[in-house]
Amino acid sequence: MLRYNKILGFQKSSSRRPTLHGLLKLSQCGYSKLNSDDVTHFKSILSKPEISVVEDQDDIASYNSDWWNLMRGKSQMVLRPSSTEEVSQVLKYCNSRHLPVVPQGGNTGLVGGSVPLNDEIIISLNRMNQIIGFDSSFSIVKTQAGVVLQRLIDYLQPFGYMPPVDLGARGSCQIGGNLATNAGGIKLLKYNSLHANTIGLKVVLPDGTILDDMRALRKDNTGYHLKHLFIGSEGTLGIITETAILCPKISAASNVALFALNSFDHVQEVLTASKEFLSENLTAIEYFDKECNLIMKDNTKIFNPLGYAHNYYLLIEISNFDDTSDVETNTKAIEQKFFKFFEQVSDYVQDGVIAQDKFQFNSIWELRERIVEGFVSQGLAFTYDFSLPIDKFPAFVERMSDRLGNHARTGGYGHIGDGNIHVQASIKGHDDLELYQKLETKLEPWVFDLVEEFEGSISAEHGIGSFKSPELHRNKSDEMIKTMGQMKQIFDPNRILNPNKLFQ
Amino acid sequence: MLRYNKILGFQKSSSRRPTLHGLLKLSQCGYSKLNSDDVTHFKSILSKPEISVVEDQDDIASYNSDWWNLMRGKSQMVLRPSSTEEVSQVLKYCNSRHLPVVPQGGNTGLVGGSVPLNDEIIISLNRMNQIIGFDSSFSIVKTQAGVVLQRLIDYLQPFGYMPPVDLGARGSCQIGGNLATNAGGIKLLKYNSLHANTIGLKVVLPDGTILDDMRALRKDNTGYHLKHLFIGSEGTLGIITETAILCPKISAASNVALFALNSFDHVQEVLTASKEFLSENLTAIEYFDKECNLIMKDNTKIFNPLGYAHNYYLLIEISNFDDTSDVETNTKAIEQKFFKFFEQVSDYVQDGVIAQDKFQFNSIWELRERIVEGFVSQGLAFTYDFSLPIDKFPAFVERMSDRLGNHARTGGYGHIGDGNIHVQASIKGHDDLELYQKLETKLEPWVFDLVEEFEGSISAEHGIGSFKSPELHRNKSDEMIKTMGQMKQIFDPNRILNPNKLFQ
Known part of the structure; x- marks a missing residue:
């Protein structure tokens, strides 16, 4: 939720069960205050201190605000390490000094997870933007964590591959942040989650320990699969600095259709039919209701070709992967598939359109994404x-x-x-x-x-971030939260990493 | 590897670096010996003690031996709980008494992970064989851990779905054991790993705590994704008692081809081409070399239709998922796809066959699986x-x-x-x-x-089991192994769970 109260300095109202589950309150952690010796030290361990140690308040402002531009942290310093080794040195020092830190990727999170709640030091990954390489035999890309998703998309395109994750924030979000928040997005239906597609990870723990799990073999069953602990941990256990990710092929052709329906029972019928009949070709099913459609009409210039009279809308994207045929044949096959599908669901659908070109394709997607x-x-x-x-x-x-x-x-x-x-x-x-x-x-x-x-x-x-941390117990039992607290205790006993995020 | 030395009582030769990484030696754990009070207690907490508490040595024999029939444990007791609650009570008691246990599924493991090294109590999951149900809207099956994989295949078949994992041992292995060992198998190429497809898990920790993560929503980003810690942990952190698994659709049609090649460069060319041109249709690529082929000729009655003159063989299975067409059309499409593919790779392939019926399909697979x-x-x-x-x-x-x-x-x-x-x-x-x-x-x-x-x-x-435990350091750094040791310490401080497996 967009928490406007944050800018008013209004504190979150008490939740029903604000349990700490083994975690200390922020005030009990005995954090230190940043001093000039600290600054000197950071300048001595980071390369190019003129750009890697940011103290100017104007420069820091955007790091202190979230995507909604409503949360305002009070960080006095942004550190921009350029290597895993530098992250390790920074964390080791902060841990020994009890200086709290907030790891930050593209800062596009929507639950207040990536900005400071107080004056934590921000560790930005935005200088760690090297793509290491692509191994086509297993379709695995290795990259530093600070690479912006769109750059990864562009890098993989000539190989005929793409990242397994995609979301509206692709122009700003970073792959490391995607991992840290276990971002879902529009491709999950087809390509599964980041847990499914992360083959390797390099993580720095608060004490500076580097956990290197980057050998990136497609199969490796040797010991506990620790990397999954960090995927979705929202920067509270360690900082992800490198990753190896399994990438799906770009389809030979794809297209999108928009359906209008008047009954939600029919929405469910079409949903079932799409999974049944389009199955492997199905790459996305998105939904919006009448009020969303009207909101778009009243507040944007994005036009719905099916008008505004219907109750529900479904966007369905299908793709073809037949590389033994040419693009035209594939494109035609996709259209045929849609027509056949229309016949299957004609009892339920009031109206429908199929994109005829790239512009229409994007326009239909905009109706949903914006x-x-x-x-x-x-x-x-x-x-x-x-x-x-x-x-x-x-x-x-x-x-x-x-x-x-x-x-x-x-x-x-x-x-x-x-x-x-x-x-x-x-x-x-x-x-x-x-x-x-x-x-x-x-x-x-x-x-x-x-x-x-x-x-x-x-x-x-x-994710949970700071907005939903009092509500974690809604989905996780006391036993689960207690176990999470034990993980936190093992990895970050001084609670320097992203304090009061995920846990209250 | 098959460790024949086990039956000779020969101890594993010392490894280069047999580090303990924070774990205690077996002898230092202060384990208790099973006594008659323990037996009385187990009979009081398990339903149907006449079948759930097994003391007869003849009945125990098969539980004490591994698939190779070469490892011989000395367990005096097999417990067969029928519910998560019973597993919890058993573990809680064993933990308080320092009685070591070995969790056992179908006992088809190949690295000595599922049989006792000494006189550990065996906790068999084979009575926990209830399939809870299938949710077709997200294609998720919920089941107890002791369900044999083949039964799950049979259960899902009428729904048009199948488990995402399949392996030769399907007639004996249990889904809980598959998860505990992160089994790979013949479908991983297409359907990804059990980390990708496990949506929910219920696990009992050594102290009896039940971690219930079975809500089984397709997406749930609330806190650490703990379930992955147990997938592939080989029964050393907790006992998996229930799971919710994402299931792929059964294809509309499928077929298999066998190729003979003389140069390994050509094998790689065909491999690349198969991923490129068959992409989404590709469900398996398997390989064997000349010596394997000759071994089959000399020792089995399984005949290779391509003969015995070639150096390398590739088995390629492709499937079609077009449910808008009938089986015959799909079957024909598959065959056409293979023919097109043959043209693509004709420079590299010496000879090839496509199965013409179910019998041939199975025969080609037997060449590889056996x-x-x-x-x-x-x-x-x-x-x-x-x-x-x-x-x-x-x-x-x-x-x-x-x-x-x-x-x-x-x-x-x-x-x-x-x-x-x-x-x-x-x-x-x-x-x-x-x-x-x-x-x-x-x-x-x-x-x-x-x-x-x-x-x-x-x-x-x-997996690692007992055979490869001295070699874990080959693949995992000291830092990784130390962290694994910390996980073990958190979950199983008394080291009662599967002692000396995975870790030495």
């Missing part, structure tokens, strides 16, 4: 990322809409193929903080109660 | 499972063959698409223990040195 902006450009917005049983999607949005009344507009959209819904609501305008806070009090923790009631997850793909 | 038996039926055998850079496959086998001289026949085969080779050697006959031991002394640790030289992995898919 909904978040539609809500945000209308006014102050709440944004949630949940997993829910698919049949609960409309009921959830309706309950939230009822709760907010006519004070806000509420819609649901997301990666329906994975059961991942984004629920967004925004009030009219950007100034009515009083209304926004009043509504927030109505929404939380009520909305998390509702997720629990529907047996969903309070975070499908965005 | 090589292990070919070697074993010839005589005392060494069997290794490695990952290697693909171009090193023939050189590795040649070096090993040179090392053994004309005392043994040596061949290489395996999942070449994943870089996973099985190297096997057997002497003539089953009685010459002296020669076998002499050769073993020549082979080890030399063979592990060679894997290191070639930058491979000492275990691609079989």
